Amino acid sequence: xxxxxxxxxxxxxxxxxxxxxxxxxxxxxxxxxxxxxxxxxxxxxxxxxxxxxxxxxxxxxxxxxxxxxxxxxxxxxxxxxxxxxxxxxxxxxxxxxxxxxxxxxxxxxxxxxxxxxxxxxxxxxxxxxxxxxxxxxxxxxxxxxxxxxxxxxxxxxxxxxxxxxxxxxxxxxxxxxxxxxxxxxxxxxxxxxxxxxxxxxxxxxxxxxxxxxxxxxxxxxxxxxxxxxxxxxxx
Numbered sequence: 001x002x003x004x005x006x007x008x009x010x011x012x013x014x015x016x017x018x019x020x021x022x023x024x025x026x027x028x029x030x031x032x033x034x035x036x037x038x039x040x041x042x043x044x045x046x047x048x049x050x051x052x053x054x055x056x057x058x059x060x061x062x063x064x065x066x067x068x069x070x071x072x073x074x075x076x077x078x079x080x081x082x083x084x085x086x087x088x089x090x091x092x093x094x095x096x097x098x099x100x101x102x103x104x105x106x107x108x109x110x111x112x113x114x115x116x117x118x119x120x121x122x123x124x125x126x127x128x129x130x131x132x133x134x135x136x137x138x139x140x141x142x143x144x145x146x147x148x149x150x151x152x153x154x155x156x157x158x159x160x161x162x163x164x165x166x167x168x169x170x171x172x173x174x175x176x177x178x179x180x181x182x183x184x185x186x187x188x189x190x191x192x193x194x195x196x197x198x199x200x201x202x203x204x205x206x207x208x209x210x211x212x213x214x215x216x217x218x219x220x221x222x223x224x225x226x227x228x229x230x231x232x233x234x235x
Contacts, residue, residue, distance in 0.1 A: 001092075001094065003096045003119045003120055003121075004071075004072075004073040004074075004096045005073070005096055005097055005119075005120060005121030005143065006042070006073065006075065006096075006097045006121045006123070006143050006144055006182055006204075007121050007143050007180070008073070009041065009042075009073075009182070011179070011180050011181060011182045011183075011203055011235070012203070012232070012234075012235065013203065013229065013232075014198060014203055014204075014205065014225065014226055014228050014229040014232055015041040015042060015182070015203060015204045015205065016039070016040050016041050016042075016205050016207065016211070016222050016225045016226060017040065017041060017042040017043065017044040017075045017184070017204060017205065017206050017207075018035045018040050018043060018044060018206075018207055018208065018211040018212060018218070018222075019044040019046055019186070019206050019207065019208030019211075019212075020032070020043060020044065020045055020046070020058075020066075020208075021044075021046045021057060021208050022208030022209045022211070022212040022213060023035075023208075023212045024212075028062075028065075028066055028069075029066065029069040031212065032066060032069050032070045032072070033069065033070075034218055035211060035212065035218050035222070036070060036071070036072055037218075037219070038211070038217070038218035038219040038221070038222045039219060039222045039223065039226065040072060040211070040218075040222055041072070041073070042072055042073040042074075042075040042097075042204075043070060043072040043073070043074055043075060044075045044077060044186070044206045044208075045058070045063060045074055045075065045076045045077065045095070046077050046079065047059070047076060047077060047078050047079060047080060047086075047090070048079045048080070048152075048153065049079070049080035049081060051080070051081045052079050052080050052081040052101065052103075052104060053079045053152050053153035054153050055153045059089075060086075060089040060090055060092070060093035061093070063076070063090060063093035063094050063095060064092075064093040064094055066094075067093065067094030073096045073097060074094055074095050074096045074097065075096070075097050075099070075184075075204075075206075076090055076095040076096075076097060076098050076099065077099045077123075077125060077146065077186070077206075078090070078098060078099065078100045078101070078104075079101060079125075079152050079153070080100075080101075080104065081104055081105050082104065082105055082106055083098075083100035083101070083104050083106055083111055084106040084107070084110060084111050084114055085106075087111065087114045087115050087118060087120075088114075088118065091115075091118035091119070091120055095120060096120060096121070097120055097121040097122075097123060097143070097144070098115045098118075098120045098121075098122065098123065099122075099123030099124065099125050099144060099146050099184075100115075100123070100124065100125065101124075101125045101126070101127070101152075102124050102125065102126050102130060102134055102135065102138075103126070103127055103130060108124065108138060112138070112141055112142060121143040121144065122141075122142045122143055122144070123142060123143060123144035123145065123146055123182075123184070124138055124142055124144075124145055124146070125145070125146035125147075125148060125152075125186075126145070126146070126147060126148065127148050127151065127152060128148055128149075128150070128151060128160055128162075128163060131166070132166045132169040132170045132173065135170065135173075136173060136177075139173060139174060139177040139178045139181060140177050140178050142178075142181070143180075143181065143182060144181065144182040144183075144184055144204070145170050145174075145181065145182075145183055145184065146184040146185070146186055146206075147163055147166055147167050147170065147183065147184070147185050147186075147202070148163075148185075148186055148187055149163045149185050149186060149187035149188055149189065149193075149197070150186070150187030150188055151187075152186075152187075157187055157188055158188050159187060159188025159189065159190075159193040159197075160187065160188070161196065163185070163197075164196060164197060164200045165200070167183060167185060167197060167200040167201055167202050168200040168201055170183055170201070171183050171200065171201025171202075171233070171235065172201070174201075174235070175235050179235060182203055182204045183201055183202050183203055183204065184202065184203075184204035184205075184206060185197050185202040185204070185205060185206065186206035187206075189205050189206060189207045189210060189225070190207060190209075190210035190221075190224075190225075191210065191221070191224035191225065194224075194225055194228040194231075195228065195231065198228040198231040198232050199231045199232070199233065201232070201233055201235065203232055205225050205228075207221070207225060210225075211225075
C-alpha cells in the first residue's frame with residue numbers, strides 16, 4: 001500500500017483535516033466524499049479506546065472499510081493507552097500518518113520507530129496539561145505535533161484559548177529544530193478560533209463539527225479555514 005504521509009504537504013500552508021468523528025456514521029462513504037469534494041486536505045481519524053479517554057470510536061476494520069472510498073491522507077490520531085500494539089493494524093488498514101499521545105504508556109522512541117517502519121509519517125500529541133517542553137527532545141525525529149485545544153475524548157467541545165501560547169512555543173522550537181514540522185490543533189476549531197490559533201503558528205486544522213455540520217455546507221467551511229493562510233507566520 002502506497003502511503004501518503006504528511007511530509008507530502010508544505011508546513012507553510014494552512015491545511016484542513018476534517019474529523020470523521022462529526023460525520024454521519026450511517027453514511028460514511030458519502031460523508032467522506034462530501035468533504036473531499038469540499039477541498040479538505042486530509043481526513044482526521046479519532047481512535048479512542050475507552051481507557052486512555054472515556055469514549056470508544058473506531059478500529060482498524062472501519063479504517064479498512066473507508067480506505068477504498070477516499071484518496072485523502074488518513075491523519076490517524078491514536079488516543080489509546082498502548083499505541084505501540086496498534087501501529088501495524090492501523091497502518092495495514094490504510095493509515096498514512098499516525099499520531100500517538102506522549103502521555104500514553106508506551107515508550108515514545110519505540111513507538112516512533114515502529115511507525116516509521118510502517119512507512120507512515122509520525123506525530124506526537126499532547127493534552128492541555130502537558131507543556132510544550134515535553135516534546136522538545138522529539139522534534140527533530142517527528143513530522144507533526146498535535147496540540148489538543150480541548151480535553152481529548154469527545155467532539156463538540158469549546159476551544160481552550162490558553163493553548164495559544166503553547167502552539168506559539170512549539171512553532172518557535174520547530175523553527176530551530178525542524179522547520180518542516182506541522183503544528184496541528186484539534187478542538188473547537190472553526191472560522192473564528194482559527195483567527196487566533198493560526199497566527200500562533202498552527203498550520204494543520206482539525207475541524208469536525210465546523211465542517212461536517214456547517215449550516216452553509218462543507219465547502220464554505222473548508223474555505224473559511226483555508227482563508228486563514230494569510231494569518232500564518234512566515235517560518
